[in-house]
Amino acid sequence: MSSNQKPLLHRIVRKDHPAIAFTLDGVPCEGRTGDTLLSAILNRTDSLRRTEFTGEPRAGFCQMGACQDCWVMTETGERLRACTTPLVPGMRIVTKLGSVA
Numbered sequence: 146m147s148s149n150q151k152p153l154l155h156r157i158v159r160k161d162h163p164a165i166a167f168t169l170d171g172v173p174c175e176g177r178t179g180d181t182l183l184s185a186i187l188n189r190t191d192s193l194r195r196t197e198f199t200g201e202p203r204a205g206f207c208q209m210g211a212c213q214d215c216w217v218m219t220e221t222g223e224r225l226r227a228c229t230t231p232l233v234p235g236m237r238i239v240t241k242l243g244s245v246a
């Protein structure tokens with residue numbers, strides 16, 4: 146994750162819900178109670194990952210668990226579908242290989 150990336154999503158609700166700490170590519174981040182991984186990540190940056198075929202940025206498509214476009218990984222290698230996975234405190238998510246601090 147680059148620090149100059151602008152968020153793709155902008156929070157208009159749940160602004161005052163309790164914060165949930167997680168890391169994204171080794172960078173401490175904060176989501177909100179009720180966020181999915183997808184909403185928490187895209188409130189921080191502009192993509193979830195790069196496609197392994199062309200390197201183009203991907204940010205999910207269907208938002209309902211059907212398209213398989215939103216896979217991210219934990220630092221331990223677990224694959225998670227970002228749009229259907231609730232954000233949990235302490236999650237350590239990586240969006241690209243070699244991004245673990």
Ligand code: FES
Nearest residue numbers: 205208212213228
């Ligand atoms: S955005 Fe389609 S499966 Fe997650």
